[in-house]
Each structure stands twice: as structure tokens, then as C-alpha cells.
Amino acid sequence: MEKEKQVEILSNLIAIDSVNDKEAEVADYIASLFAPYKDREDVDIEQIPYTPGRDNLVITIGKGSKILGFSGHEDVVDTGDLSAWDSDPYTAEIRKGQLYGRGASDMKGGLAALVITMLDFLEADNIPGKIKLLATVGEETGEYGAAQLTKEGYADGLAGLVIAEPCDEMQEVGISAKGVIDYAVTALGKSVHSSTPEEGINAIDHLIDFANEVQSLTATFDEVDPVLGKLTHVQSMFNGGEQINSVPSKAVIQGNIRTIPAYPNQVVFYALDHLVEQLNQKPGYNLSIQYIFPEEAVAGDPDSSLVQLIKSVHAQMYPEPIKVVGNSGASDASEFLHAKGDFSIVQIGPGNDTEHQSNENISLDVFYKSVEFYKKLAEAFFIEKVEF
Structure with a gap:
């Protein structure tokens, strides 16, 4: 996908004021991007209402028994004092290679990167395996979208789950959380x-x-x-x-x-x-x-196959080795860990430390590169035997 189209998708997501509400508009928009492929046997699009106007979204592409989970939340936090912003928080603005807007970092940037990754696989008609996107409501105020999807079985049977929360511009992978x-x-x-x-x-x-x-x-x-x-x-x-x-x-x-x-x-x-x-x-x-x-707290394993795979793919793309860290803040991982199956949950996304602040932003270079990272990670994930 051309970079201009990637920016358009992220900008359109930022334009939706989904402050703990109206996530259905986010789900509708993302679903519309996959609509051209909805008649394919290997594509499934499902919106799961939480309450009126608040829809989770589950999109599955590809085939096979091994499933890679992608996840991002659709809601954002309040803008706070508008006078503290240098531009309209719901109109994406690019300045010196940074895209500004509410949710740019946390985490419409990460969500957009996952969506673009899946769309690129579909456009190329080269899906490496079965990938399931879990886009959730209400993460910022209680993870109730993730709780709903977990309770209804949408996360059961995953072989691994990648949540695109901001992680120091893809330089950290979070394996545990308080x-x-x-x-x-x-x-x-x-x-x-x-x-x-x-x-x-x-x-x-x-x-x-x-x-x-x-x-x-x-x-x-x-x-x-x-x-x-x-x-x-x-x-x-x-x-x-x-x-x-x-x-x-x-x-x-x-x-x-x-x-x-x-x-x-x-x-x-x-x-x-x-x-x-x-x-x-x-x-x-x-x-x-x-x-x-x-x-619940999330206990991660730094030696899990998914973490080792991420480290391997990251080393091929980035000059500095990735750091394996814990997260002091909560995320949807605390709900998805209750799903049926034995799988690792990690957090790695293109955002930075401007989350929840005025003038929230994301580096476009980091954003573009995250898409390539997710592609390579998905391709490597479905190789039956990977040497670490």
C-alpha cells in the first residue's frame, strides 16, 4: 500500500471522536476497508455490539488451524484542554515527519498498522496463514470490549496474540503487565x-x-x-x-x-x-x-517462542536490539489471558510517550516501518519450524 493511503487510513481513524463512545464508527470504517474482499471464503467480517453505538470488530483472513491474533482498541482518551493543542486533535496534521492527533500514538497508529498489514496481504493475495484482528471498545476505561470478546470465545484457540500498544516506537516488546x-x-x-x-x-x-x-x-x-x-x-x-x-x-x-x-x-x-x-x-x-x-496482572515469558520470534524479526530490521519489558499500565491483555488455549500475549506498537497528552503524535517513518515489521512477523509465524 502506498504511504499516502496509509496516512489516509490513520487520518480517517483519528477524525472519529471515539472517547469511550462511538467506537461503532471506527468499526464501520475499518469494516468498509475490508468490504471489497467480503465475498472471499477466507475473509470473515463481524461486528459485535457492546452497547448501541459501541461495536467491537473481529476480522479474520486466511486459512489454517494455527491462528495469529492481532489486537488494538478503538477508543481514545479525552482531549483535555483544547488550548494546549497546537492543532485540532481530530484533524490529523503532519509537521516535521510527525502526525499529530488524538489517538495517533494510543493507539489508532498501532491499530491502523495492523489493518494495513492485513489489507496488504489481501491485495497481494498472499496471506501466510490465518490472522484474526480483535478491535475492541472501552480499553481506556476498563477493557470491557476485550472482556466481552473473550467471554464469547473470539480469542479461543489463538497460537499467539500481538497487541499494538505504543512501545517506545517499536523498540520494546511488553511481555507482562500490572x-x-x-x-x-x-x-x-x-x-x-x-x-x-x-x-x-x-x-x-x-x-x-x-x-x-x-x-x-x-x-x-x-x-x-x-x-x-x-x-x-x-x-x-x-x-x-x-x-x-x-x-x-x-x-x-x-x-x-x-x-x-x-x-x-x-x-x-x-x-x-x-x-x-x-x-x-x-x-x-x-x-x-x-x-x-x-x-488481573499479566505474567509473561521472555523465553516464549513468540518473544524469540519477535526478537529475531526485529534484529533483521532495526539497528538496536529490542528490549523485553513489563508494562505498569493495564491493557486488553489482562482480559485476553482468560481465553481458552495456551498462547503468549505481547505488546509492540509504533507509538511513543505522547499518549494521553496534548499534541499526541506518531513518527510516520516509525509507523510505515511497523507495517513492514508486522508483515515479516506474520510470515515468519506461520513457518512450521523457525530456528532462533
Whole structure:
């Protein structure tokens, strides 16, 4: 595919405002690119609605029992302060070899590269094997598109999965990732006038007890992952009370825990639940805890055949050796790991560290080269025996 057409595809994706919504427009557009091939026996196009206006997309090309998975998410984060942008975030603009726009790096650039790779195989009528694209909704706010596709079996039976998340302009391959536990603890009390506090129950006082004790509790999860580091915990939001001269009857604290494979989410859930139960044994305490879209940590294998294959293909194309890393942020990998089958999941994409920022951008040279990388990787993937 000519470079001008590649830029057009990426620009059209950026033009769609899919901030945790309207992903169906992204799915419609990508599906339209494959429409000329829809009558082929080796092409399948399926849109899977999550909610109205929000469609996942699964496109399968090629034949065979061995399946290579490609994945990218269709949503983007909010633009933030528009005055901080030097151009319209939904109109791709090229300046000095960089293409600017919301989602350029995270991750419409990577998604476009995967789409172009598959279209090139179709145009050349030379598909090396069976390739399945899983394009998802809602990655930025909870990975619920990936969860839906996994639950419905679309990721079952893969032999490997490549997620095109931004990875230092294709210089890193992410093999593991921290999990996420967002929690909210609510304390209920009894409101009375502040002049007679002994007649009420102070919800904030009780929540402060939880806030202090949960810090000590999470500190006991002190094992260090060699790639991801330690489990981390941040108390990020606290609010409560009705007015300054009343004993507060309700208070809420929210926190964020980033887990590692040594501490599965259920282990952390049990510890937090137990703490709440202990506090509720005290007179007047009424605490409850809720978990919001928890995601499991992803444990990767640096010696897996897929990682070794990526290293081999990368060495043929890039002057510097690729770095094998862990990712502190969550991704759709945390949901796809629950699919049936024993396969590696890796992240490697053409984006950079401007993700989630104003003036988000992607290097066009890196973008073009990523397409060639994905092609060579797919071709090598389907060779029955590869020497590393």
C-alpha cells in the first residue's frame, strides 16, 4: 500500500471522536476497508455490539488451524484542554515527519498498522496463514470490549496474540503487565449537630481508620517482580460530610492498586474484605467495599517462542536490539489471558510517550516501518519450524 493511503487510513481513524463512545464508527470504517474482499471464503467480517453505538470488530483472513491474533482498541482518551493543542486533535496534521492527533500514538497508529498489514496481504493475495484482528471498545476505561470478546470465545484457540500498544516506537516488546484494582469504601454514620457529636456517628473518623490500616496492609505485599517491580497502592480520592457544623453521616474513599502476578486479585480482594469485616466489628462502624473493573496482572515469558520470534524479526530490521519489558499500565491483555488455549500475549506498537497528552503524535517513518515489521512477523509465524 502506498504511504499516502496509509496516512489516509490513520487520518480517517483519528477524525472519529471515539472517547469511550462511538467506537461503532471506527468499526464501520475499518469494516468498509475490508468490504471489497467480503465475498472471499477466507475473509470473515463481524461486528459485535457492546452497547448501541459501541461495536467491537473481529476480522479474520486466511486459512489454517494455527491462528495469529492481532489486537488494538478503538477508543481514545479525552482531549483535555483544547488550548494546549497546537492543532485540532481530530484533524490529523503532519509537521516535521510527525502526525499529530488524538489517538495517533494510543493507539489508532498501532491499530491502523495492523489493518494495513492485513489489507496488504489481501491485495497481494498472499496471506501466510490465518490472522484474526480483535478491535475492541472501552480499553481506556476498563477493557470491557476485550472482556466481552473473550467471554464469547473470539480469542479461543489463538497460537499467539500481538497487541499494538505504543512501545517506545517499536523498540520494546511488553511481555507482562500490572493488574488493576480500583476500589471504593463507603462509611455510613449518623448525622447530628456538631455541638453534640457524642450523639452521632462520624463516618469520616471511621473511614480514616480504614485509610490508615489499608496502607499497612498493602505494605505486606512486598514481593518484587523482576520485571514489574512491587505492588503499588494509591489512595486517590476522599470525600464526605454535608456541612461544617454537622457530624458527617457518609464518607467515601477511592484507591488504586497495581498488582503483580505474585498477588492475584483474589488474594488482594480477600485481604481488603477481611479488613472491612474487622473494622465492622467495632461499635457503630458500617463500612462496605466495592471493586470497579478489576484487571488481573499479566505474567509473561521472555523465553516464549513468540518473544524469540519477535526478537529475531526485529534484529533483521532495526539497528538496536529490542528490549523485553513489563508494562505498569493495564491493557486488553489482562482480559485476553482468560481465553481458552495456551498462547503468549505481547505488546509492540509504533507509538511513543505522547499518549494521553496534548499534541499526541506518531513518527510516520516509525509507523510505515511497523507495517513492514508486522508483515515479516506474520510470515515468519506461520513457518512450521523457525530456528532462533
